[in-house]
Amino acid sequence: MSTQxxxxxxxxxxxxxxxxxxxxxxxxxxxxxxxxxxxxxxxxVVRDRSGLAQVVVHEDRERLAALPEETTVEVRGTLVENTSxxxxxxxxxxxxxxxxxxxxxxxVELWRxxxxxxxxxxxxxxxxxxxxxxxxxxxxxxAASLRGFRSALALLGFTEVCxxxxxxxxxxxxxxxxxxxxxxxxAYLAQSxxxxxxxxxxxxxxxxxxxxxxxxxxxxxxxxLAQYTSLDVELGFIEDHHDVLAVLREALAGMVAAVAExxxxxxxxxxxxxxxxxxxxxxxxxxxxxxxxxDLSPAHERAVGAWALAEHGSDLVAVEGYxxxxxxxxxxxxxxxxxxxxxxxxGFDVLFRGVELVTGGQRLHTPxxxxxxxxxxxxxxxxxxxxxxxxxxxxxxxxxxxxGLERWVSRLVGATNVREVTLFPRDLHRLSx
Amino acid sequence: MSTQxxxxxxxxxxxxxxxxxxxxxxxxxxxxxxxxxxxxxxxxVVRDRSGLAQVVVHEDRERLAALPEETTVEVRGTLVENTSxxxxxxxxxxxxxxxxxxxxxxxVELWRxxxxxxxxxxxxxxxxxxxxxxxxxxxxxxAASLRGFRSALALLGFTEVCxxxxxxxxxxxxxxxxxxxxxxxxAYLAQSxxxxxxxxxxxxxxxxxxxxxxxxxxxxxxxxLAQYTSLDVELGFIEDHHDVLAVLREALAGMVAAVAExxxxxxxxxxxxxxxxxxxxxxxxxxxxxxxxxDLSPAHERAVGAWALAEHGSDLVAVEGYxxxxxxxxxxxxxxxxxxxxxxxxGFDVLFRGVELVTGGQRLHTPxxxxxxxxxxxxxxxxxxxxxxxxxxxxxxxxxxxxGLERWVSRLVGATNVREVTLFPRDLHRLSx
Numbered sequence: 010m011s012t013q014x015x016x017x018x019x020x021x022x023x024x025x026x027x028x029x030x031x032x033x034x035x036x037x038x039x040x041x042x043x044x045x046x047x048x049x050x051x052x053x054v055v056r057d058r059s060g061l062a063q064v065v066v067h068e069d070r071e072r073l074a075a076l077p078e079e080t081t082v083e084v085r086g087t088l089v090e091n092t093s094x095x096x097x098x099x100x101x102x103x104x105x106x107x108x109x110x111x112x113x114x115x116x117v118e119l120w121r122x123x124x125x126x127x128x129x130x131x132x133x134x135x136x137x138x139x140x141x142x143x144x145x146x147x148x149x150x151x152a153a154s155l156r157g158f159r160s161a162l163a164l165l166g167f168t169e170v171c172x173x174x175x176x177x178x179x180x181x182x183x184x185x186x187x188x189x190x191x192x193x194x195x196a197y198l199a200q201s202x203x204x205x206x207x208x209x210x211x212x213x214x215x216x217x218x219x220x221x222x223x224x225x226x227x228x229x230x231x232x233x234l235a236q237y238t239s240l241d242v243e244l245g246f247i248e249d250h251h252d253v254l255a256v257l258r259e260a261l262a263g264m265v266a267a268v269a270e271x272x273x274x275x276x277x278x279x280x281x282x283x284x285x286x287x288x289x290x291x292x293x294x295x296x297x298x299x300x301x302x303x304d305l306s307p308a309h310e311r312a313v314g315a316w317a318l319a320e321h322g323s324d325l326v327a328v329e330g331y332x333x334x335x336x337x338x339x340x341x342x343x344x345x346x347x348x349x350x351x352x353x354x355x356g357f358d359v360l361f362r363g364v365e366l367v368t369g370g371q372r373l374h375t376p377x378x379x380x381x382x383x384x385x386x387x388x389x390x391x392x393x394x395x396x397x398x399x400x401x402x403x404x405x406x407x408x409x410x411x412x413g414l415e416r417w418v419s420r421l422v423g424a425t426n427v428r429e430v431t432l433f434p435r436d437l438h439r440l441s442x
Numbered sequence: 443m444s445t446q447x448x449x450x451x452x453x454x455x456x457x458x459x460x461x462x463x464x465x466x467x468x469x470x471x472x473x474x475x476x477x478x479x480x481x482x483x484x485x486x487v488v489r490d491r492s493g494l495a496q497v498v499v500h501e502d503r504e505r506l507a508a509l510p511e512e513t514t515v516e517v518r519g520t521l522v523e524n525t526s527x528x529x530x531x532x533x534x535x536x537x538x539x540x541x542x543x544x545x546x547x548x549x550v551e552l553w554r555x556x557x558x559x560x561x562x563x564x565x566x567x568x569x570x571x572x573x574x575x576x577x578x579x580x581x582x583x584x585a586a587s588l589r590g591f592r593s594a595l596a597l598l599g600f601t602e603v604c605x606x607x608x609x610x611x612x613x614x615x616x617x618x619x620x621x622x623x624x625x626x627x628x629a630y631l632a633q634s635x636x637x638x639x640x641x642x643x644x645x646x647x648x649x650x651x652x653x654x655x656x657x658x659x660x661x662x663x664x665x666x667l668a669q670y671t672s673l674d675v676e677l678g679f680i681e682d683h684h685d686v687l688a689v690l691r692e693a694l695a696g697m698v699a700a701v702a703e704x705x706x707x708x709x710x711x712x713x714x715x716x717x718x719x720x721x722x723x724x725x726x727x728x729x730x731x732x733x734x735x736x737d738l739s740p741a742h743e744r745a746v747g748a749w750a751l752a753e754h755g756s757d758l759v760a761v762e763g764y765x766x767x768x769x770x771x772x773x774x775x776x777x778x779x780x781x782x783x784x785x786x787x788x789g790f791d792v793l794f795r796g797v798e799l800v801t802g803g804q805r806l807h808t809p810x811x812x813x814x815x816x817x818x819x820x821x822x823x824x825x826x827x828x829x830x831x832x833x834x835x836x837x838x839x840x841x842x843x844x845x846g847l848e849r850w851v852s853r854l855v856g857a858t859n860v861r862e863v864t865l866f867p868r869d870l871h872r873l874s875x
Contacts, residue, residue, distance in 0.1 A: 020679065038679040040836055057679075058599065058647040079836035081679075108679075109808045112836035136641035136832045145645060152602045159592075166491065169585045171671045171847070173866045174607070174654050175620075177873040187608075188623045189631065191668075192660065196873055198622065205866060208569035208875075212578060214491040220653065221607050227625065235624075238604045246453065246471040246490075246514075246541075375542045395875035399569045403473055403512035403545035414604070433606045433638060440610040440629055442641075442828035 018085065024059035027096040029088055035100060037062055037084040038108070040140070041076050043120035053103070054120070055084060056142075063091075063099040072105050078120060079112035079140075117141070128426060135433050135442055146272055147430040151418045153271035154264045155219060158240050158412075161263025165256060167242070168213040172205035174198060174221065178392045185225040187235075198223035201411065202241050207339075207372060208399045210245040210407045217242045219414075227437055231426040234415060235435040242369075243409030249344050250355040250371040251286075253408040254327055257359065257367060258284050260412070261325070268421065275421065278324035284359065285321040287313065289330040290350045300350060304335040305358070305365075314363025329357040331370075338382045341371035341408070355408070361420050369410025376400045451518065457492035460529040462521055468533060470495055470517040471541070473573070474509050476553035486536070487553070488517060489575075496524075496532040505538050511553060512545035512573075550574070561859060568866050568875055579705055580863040584851045586704035587697045588652060591673050591845075594696025598689060600675070601646040605638035607631060607654065611825045618658040620668075631656035634844065635674050640772075640805060641832045643678040643840045650675045652847075660870055664859040667848060668868040675802075676842030682777050683788040683804040684719075686841040687760055690792065690800060691717050693845070694758070701854065708854065711757035717792065718754040720746065722763040723783045733783060737768040738791070747796025762790040764803075771815045774804035774841070788841070794853050802843025809833045 018036040021029060029035060039057035051073055053064040064084055066073050076082055086103035116134040117126040124131065124141045131138045139145055159169070175189060175196045187198040201222050209216045222239040244256060262280040269277055287295070293302055295316045296309035305313070305328065317326030330343055330353035343353040356370030373379055379397055383390050390397055415427040428434040433442060451469040454462060462468060472490035484506055486497040497517055499506050509515055519536035549567040550559040557564065557574045564571045572578055592602070608622060608629045620631040634655050642649045655672040677689060695713040702710055720728070726735055728749045729742035738746070738761065750759030763776055763786035776786040789803030806812055812830055816823050823830055848860040861867040866875060 038838065058601075081836045081838040108838055109833075109836055110810060113834040115835055134831075136638075136644055137835045139642070139645040148601070148603075148646075151604075155602055156592075156596065159589075163589065168491075168581070169588055170581075170865060171584075171654070173669055173868050175656070175669055175868050175873065190621045191873060192658070192870055194873065205569075209572070209865070211569055212572040213581075221604070223608070225625070236606055236608055377543060398567075400542075401546040402548055402570050403514045403542055405471065405514040405541055432603060432642070435606050435608050437625055440608065440624060440627065442831075 022059040023055060023057050023062035026062055026088060026098050026100075029098075031088055031090045031098065033088045035086060035088050037064070037086075037100065039082065041078050041080045041082055041112070043078060044073060044076070046070075046074075053084070053105075055082065056140075061095060061142075063094045063096075064103050065099055065101045066103060066105075067101075069103060069105050075111060076105065076107055077112050077114065078118075079115050079137075080110075081108040081112075082106065083108055128428065132428060132434060132439065133442070139432065144429075146275075147418060147422050147424065148432065149271050150268050150275065150421055151414055151430060153267040154414065154417060154421075155240075157264040157267025158219070158260050159217075160267070161259045162215075162217045162242065162256075165215065165259060167215040167217045167244070168209075170202075170206065170209050170213070170216045170218050171220070172199070172202040172209075172218060174223070185227070187223050187225045198225075200224055201239060203339075203411075204393075204396045206241055206243040206409065207404075207407065208396065210243050210409075211399055211402070211404050214245040214405070215243075229437050231428075232416065232419075233436065234427055234431060235437070237427075237431070238414035240412040240414060241409065242411070243407060245405035245407040247371065247406050247408055249406075250329065250341070250357055250369070250408050253369050253371065253410060254284060254286070254357065254359075257369065257410050258282075264417070277421065278361070280325065281321070281323050284325045284327050285317055285323050286327045286329050286357075287317075288348060289328055289332065289353055290348060292328045303332050307364070310358075310360050310365055311363040314360050317360070324362050325359060325366075327357050327359045330354065331356045331358070336370070338386050338388055339372045339379070341373055341378075341406075344371075359410075361417070364416070364420060366416060366420065367410050367412050369408065371406065371408035374400065374404045374406050455492040456488060456490050456495035459495055459521060459531050459533075462531075464521055464523045464531065466521045468519060468521050470497070470519075470533065472515065472517075474511050474513045474515055474545070476511060477506060477509070479503075479507075486517070486538075488515065489573075494528060494575075496527045496529075497536050498532055498534045499536060499538075500534075502536060502538050508544060509538065509540055510545050510547065511551075512548050512570075513543075514541040514545075515539065516541055561861065565861060565867060565872065566875070572865065577862075579708075580851060580855050580857065581865065582704050583701050583708065583854055584847055584863060586700040587847065587850060587854075588673075590696040590698070590700025591652070591693050592650075593700070594692045595648075595650045595675065595689075598648065598692060600648040600650045600677070603635075603639065603642050603646070603649045603651050604653070605632070605635040605642075605651060607656070618660070620656050620658045631658075633657055634672060636844075637826075637829045639674055639676040639842060640837075640840065641829065643676050643842075644832055644835070644837050647678040647838070648676075662870050664861075665849065665852075666869065667860055667864060668870070670860075670864070671847035673845040673847060674842065675844070676840060678838035678840040680804065680839050680841055682839075683762065683774075683790055683802070683841050686802050686804065686843060687717060687719070687790065687792075690802065690843050691715075697850070710854065711794070713758065714754070714756050717758045717760050718750055718756050719760045719762050719790075720750075721781060722761055722765065722786055723781060725761045736765050740797070743791075743793050743798055744796040747793050750793070751795075757795050758792060758799075760790050760792045763787065764789045764791070769803070771819050771821055772805045772812070774806055774811075774839075777804075792843075794850070797849070797853060799849060799853065800843050800845050802841065804839065804841035807833065807837045807839050 042056035475489035
């Protein structure tokens with residue numbers, strides 16, 4: 010008599026079933042995605058992180074009836090070929106074991122090919138609606154983008170950094186900030202890692218950070234969030250902003266390559282070997298805008314995007330030389346060949362399919378340039394004392410950029426609202442779930 | 443007559459000089475790390491992100507005299523062999539071009555082998571003191587740890603997620619939270635992604651997040667920060683917490699491997715193929731503590747750590763089966779073989795060199811278990827409504843853990859205070875730089 014236990018069956022992911030020998034005993038674990046009851050047989054579609062699998066139920070129909078959609082379940086059965094089943098295989102003679110209590114009816118039917126619900130319902134029940142395979146794809150794009158961004162920068166010698174999200178004062182843009190009660194003092198949520206990432210160029214030369222940034226913008230639009238994920242880069246010892254654009258190109262190419270691998274059926278932009286660059290004045294001309302406009306409006310950006318696609322076959326286009334007035338005080342003045350019009354800066358925007366995706370440029374790096382720029386704008390240097398001290402201690406010429414993850418993903422998947430591709434969006438009205 | 447420009451010289455990193463053919467013209471860019479003036483010659487040590495290089499200055503001594511330590515500089519010269527120079531090579535006949543104005547004297551002499559300053563000075567001037575090679579090494583360990591963590595989890599099918607740092611209420615631990623003025627309402631800074639990461643197990647099965655967490659702890663200790671970087675993991679379809687420990691083991695092994703590559707001269711722990719596990723009651727016994735202690739004190743943890751090293755030759759040890767009272771309400775009751783003493787949980791801590799590094803365990807996953815656990819503790823379920831709803835819609839058995847990056851790095855490099863290995867620490871007293 011043998012005292013050996015039966016061999017332990019390890020779980021097979023749904024996506025691995027077509028590659029598993031027919032006749033194998035398999036163990037699936039996942040959610041009841043869909044039940045279909047026919048007269049003589051019932052079908053159970055199991056969903057796990059890898060995909061779907063069909064299970065044919067003859068004997069255990071009563072047990073299946075007690076497993077509403079979304080209940081988690083364990084299925085042990087035999088794998089057989091069936092050319093009419095999805096993936097060419099299905100599981101027969103199953104033993105079904107629920108892993109939790111029978112699930113409540115979901116707010117939206119997750120088994121339908123598309124998620125048929127209004128945005129409010131989708132967001133109110135985010136943790137459930139993200140289970141829908143079509144919706145989940147949006148986050149697969151986001152997660153792959155993060156992976157591709159980091160690997161591209163690691164190859165270029167960048168160091169990942171983690172900067173404080175609680176700051177004492179001095180913020181670098183005009184955006185409104187959230188106030189925090191910090192042990193009885195007032196602190197603010199950082200609206201970007203701009204100042205800290207510049208300081209860290211003095212240490213690591215090349216740094217990046219992926220992290221939350223906070224904007225108390227009372228704008229109820231399809232592209233504003235109170236918290237979003239910023240992909241921030243800064244690098245030293247540059248000649249000018251073209252070195253920054255070259256790194257941005259590599260980062261975008263890495264992101265697109267990672268997305269292509271993760272979500273193969275998505276129509277992705279080609280990232281050209283060099284992103285076409287157009288001067289600010291030329292961009293206004295292309296858009297048919299007056300030459301004295303201080304900035305590009307969304308309509309102008311769409312026109313420049315259309316031009317880049319027509320002229321260069323490119324989804325991406327950089328506009329360089331923005332006027333000083335349209336840029337923060339730390340922006341480096343234009344260093345290229347002299348051009349007609351207002352003196353510009355080494356600041357750029359990169360438009361993706363006609364929408365601003367990235368803002369970047371070269372920054373000032375000498376103490377005297379900071380003193381002059383702040384005096385020119387009437388900015389009190391006192392709140393910036395910690396930051397400015399770093400420039401007294403030797404900083405290299407440097408620049409950088411920031412990509413908003415949610416905007417990037419929106420454009421890739423064609424979402425009309427950034428909230429659709431944010432796991433749990435935060436905005437003027439929404440602080441839950 | 444030729445109209446060709448001279449070939450453009452590209453920058454060589456200091457670390458690449460020993461592998462560059464002697465006689466080459468080279469271009470260095472970096473900081474003036476140190477000048478040494480002798481009667482007949484001067485030496486300039488240049489520092490860049492890769493290391494140090496020696497430059498011999500004969501002609502240009504006046505220019506060198508105008509380049510105080512930490513000024514950024516460009517050096518063009520000829521590479522020659524010199525067995526007595528660091529790395530066996532040095533740069534001669536240099537042309538020196540400053541890249542900024544002469545640097546102010548740093549608050550600490552960065553060229554000395556060790557950073558000779560009190561913690562307050564080091565932190566007050568963080569952006570400058572991080573430039574010291576010995577200090578910088580601490581962050582190299584942190585950045586490598588993040589890289590190793592992510593690659594280990596990617597191999598195991600985990601999806602990276604980004605959860606909200608602003609939450610409306612319901613926090614899962616007793617830790618004190620920061621209040622935020624959120625468009626006129628009160629929001630809180632998330633003290634962990636615990637609830638959201640559990641919810642997302644319902645979508646992706648296996649998730650991780652690297653991000654800031656916030657604790658308004660009025661503790662002025664060497665191990666508490668108001669913001670720290672949490673490495674959070676959660677996974678579904680587990681048997682019990684041992685599956686969580688197995689993933690934790692892979693994550694730690696990945697982190698150690700990445701650190702070993704980045705900082706080769708650091709004495710690193712070996713991560714055993716299986717982390718030794720000891721029961722809570724046994725851990726009390728080892729520590730010589732009364733059997734009815736509800737939790738392990740730091741002294742007990744040190745005793746268990748010493749025991750693990752002596753008995754198992756391991757820097758790591760897991761303590762499992764913590765009493766329910768010492769764990770949050772969502773902790774799964776003990777499912778292992780019956781043991782003497784109080785009914786425990788599938789919650790564990792992992793100690794690293796005798797200090798708590800990771801807390802984790804299996805969570806409850808059925809709606810009825812949540813209802814019972816909250817009733818038992820007298821917790822009002824109303825503020826948790828969004829979270830609890832997810833369990834009504836089918837969740838798998840799941841569990842996870844969190845690693846504090848700063849504590850991990852502290853232990854690896856032997857820092858006595860977590861602030862030493864935090865780029866810009868935030869605490870009861872410190873909100874800048």
